[in-house]
Amino acid sequence: MLKLDFNKEYLNDFQEEIKFLINSEIRLKIIGCLYNSAASIKQIEDKTSYSYSSILDNINKLEQRKFIYNIDDKFYLYNRTKLKIIHMLNFNKSAKFLRENVEYLNDSLLDINIESTNDLSALEDTKLIKTNNIELFKVIDIFKRSLMGFKYLKGIFPYFHPRHEDIISYWVDNECSVELILPEEVSHAVTDFIKGYLPKSNVKNKDIKLITNDINIEFAFIVSDKCLVLAFYHKTGEFNQHAVLTSTSGEAIQWGLKLFDEYEKLCKNYVYMDDIVFSEDKGV
Amino acid sequence: MLKFLMVSEIRLKLLFNLYESSKSIKELESEFQKKSGNISRGLNELKSCGLITRQSNKQYAITSTGYLVTQNLKDLMKTFENIDNNRAFWENHSLKSIPNKHLKELSFLNDSSVIKSNITEFAKPINIYLKNIKLSKDIRIILPVYSKIFMDTIYDSIILYDGHLDLITTENILDLIIKSDSDRYFRSLVRDKKVDYYIVDDIANIFFTTTNTFTSLFLFFDDVVFDSSEMLFNDDELVLKEAERFYESYKEHITD
Numbered sequence: 020m021l022k023l024d025f026n027k028e029y030l031n032d033f034q035e036e037i038k039f040l041i042n043s044e045i046r047l048k049i050i051g052c053l054y055n056s057a058a059s060i061k062q063i064e065d066k067t068s069y070s071y072s073s074i075l076d077n078i079n080k081l082e083q084r085k086f087i088y089n090i091d092d093k094f095y096l097y098n099r100t101k102l103k104i105i106h107m108l109n110f111n112k113s114a115k116f117l118r119e120n121v122e123y124l125n126d127s128l129l130d131i132n133i134e135s136t137n138d139l140s141a142l143e144d145t146k147l148i149k150t151n152n153i154e155l156f157k158v159i160d161i162f163k164r165s166l167m168g169f170k171y172l173k174g175i176f177p178y179f180h181p182r183h184e185d186i187i188s189y190w191v192d193n194e195c196s197v198e199l200i201l202p203e204e205v206s207h208a209v210t211d212f213i214k215g216y217l218p219k220s221n222v223k224n225k226d227i228k229l230i231t232n233d234i235n236i237e238f239a240f241i242v243s244d245k246c247l248v249l250a251f252y253h254k255t256g257e258f259n260q261h262a263v264l265t266s267t268s269g270e271a272i273q274w275g276l277k278l279f280d281e282y283e284k285l286c287k288n289y290v291y292m293d294d295i296v297f298s299e300d301k302g303v
Numbered sequence: 304m305l306k307f308l309m310v311s312e313i314r315l316k317l318l319f320n321l322y323e324s325s326k327s328i329k330e331l332e333s334e335f336q337k338k339s340g341n342i343s344r345g346l347n348e349l350k351s352c353g354l355i356t357r358q359s360n361k362q363y364a365i366t367s368t369g370y371l372v373t374q375n376l377k378d379l380m381k382t383f384e385n386i387d388n389n390r391a392f393w394e395n396h397s398l399k400s401i402p403n404k405h406l407k408e409l410s411f412l413n414d415s416s417v418i419k420s421n422i423t424e425f426a427k428p429i430n431i432y433l434k435n436i437k438l439s440k441d442i443r444i445i446l447p448v449y450s451k452i453f454m455d456t457i458y459d460s461i462i463l464y465d466g467h468l469d470l471i472t473t474e475n476i477l478d479l480i481i482k483s484d485s486d487r488y489f490r491s492l493v494r495d496k497k498v499d500y501y502i503v504d505d506i507a508n509i510f511f512t513t514t515n516t517f518t519s520l521f522l523f524f525d526d527v528v529f530d531s532s533e534m535l536f537n538d539d540e541l542v543l544k545e546a547e548r549f550y551e552s553y554k555e556h557i558t559d
Contacts, residue, residue, distance in 0.1 A: 114304035
């Protein structure tokens with residue numbers, strides 16, 4: 020059973036506070052006017068289409084509820100109002116992402132113990148990409164592109180990519196950093212491929228770290244300096260090879276890095292490139 | 304969605320209730336002590352938004368989207384509560400010079416302790432700050448103020464632990480660092496690549512520090528007066544990661 024770990028006594032205050040603000044367009048407009056600088060009622064009237072009396076009425080209500088204060092007939096937002104508005108707008112970004120992807124997400128398994136899912140606002144501009152009848156391998160191609168051409172790459176990947184020759188040789192032959200959490204079998208397959216490929220390569224890169232997915236993470240993502248790609252398992256437990264969420268925004272990439280940090284902490288066994296190059300015995 | 308959930312007395316409570324466990328309509332009726340019509344209407348509205356589902360055993364359960372909405376809402380509520388708990392700290396200081404993007408990012412500090420001066424420990428925040436700097440190896444600072452005692456303590460730590468300082472400051476502050484009588488430490492640490500610094504014209508009025516052991520924030524009363532009597536302080540490992548990301552994001556923003 021999940022537990023909603025929060026202060027239940029605060030719930031009513033929280034709901035009332037937000038309801039009071041978002042139930043009135045004029046109050047939101049007034050707060051918008053005061054967001055960057057103080058203003059008098061006359062200045063608010065000039066900036067909005069509302070009458071002086073409606074503005075005055077709502078200014079009084081906002082003042083009574085301590086969202087704003089008044090010095091010499093100019094009205095100011097309390098700092099805490101400003102902070103709360105920033106976070107409400109942030110929640111709206113998360114909500115936009117969730118609303119736009121509701122069907123895909125409802126068909127997907129979720130990992131419920133990950134802190135990063137508490138704020139999804141960075142995913143606001145994420146695009147859902149699906150395979151279709153003329154682009155059967157669209158998702159596989161997206162993964163291939165995201166697994167190459169980067170400076171750094173981190174993530175959790177669930178299978179040995181069909182184009183692994185191109186991908187892994189890119190990792191070995193280029194100065195880039197790779198940190199991937201892989202199922203044990205895939206990790207072995209990648210290690211074996213690298214061992215076989217080394218004699219053909221002028222190895223430039225020692226910065227490869229393969230981590231074993233020893234906690235059965237049923238979720239996949241790739242984050243690099245270029246993009247974030249998220250993929251889910253179906254509720255049936257099968258990996259969904261036909262759809263991914265992608266974003267190239269800096270915020271989404273930062274979110275992906277935070278997500279990786281959380282998962283990396285949970286995993287124990289890993290193998291470095293040096294282990295692969297110099298020793299048969301070390302590693303996973 | 305915020306409006307959809309918040310303006311209804313029942314929708315938010317139903318969502319939170321089903322987050323904890325799946326329930327039948329009868330169970331919900333008895334818990335809420337409301338007429339079945341109200342409960343059914345609330346459930347249907349949540350279901351039509353994809354936040355809950357009706358299972359084959361006639362129980363209502365939260366969907367993946369409903370779960371994520373609840374998590375995000377719970378996080379918003381926790382943030383509001385933390386802002387209220389540290390109300391005095393936020394209201395006593397000026398946030399004007401901090402861009403909105405960075406104000407939002409600073410939310411990782413919402414759950415931090417406020418350390419204040421008191422009549423018996425007048426310099427308590429500064430003392431705690433210096434005590435923690437002395438334990439730090441990798442130090443990142445946004446520095447809109449100058450204090451010789453801060454800088455000397457930082458140099459000592461870097462030398463002692465073979466550490467590193469990443470510093471964002473202004474030309475004026477850098478001048479004061481260089482003109483101080485411990486400038487030789489600064490110069491030699493820069494030469495040994497133990498100090499990297501970035502000069503900006505327009506720095507936010509935040510004295511922000513993050514190290515491998517703690518993170519802290521001092522603010523200004525207004526555009527010019529620094530407040531050394533109150534500090535937000537946190538040493539939680541996850542918060543330190545966030546603090547490092549905040550510093551890097553700020554650096555990227557100002558050096559773009």
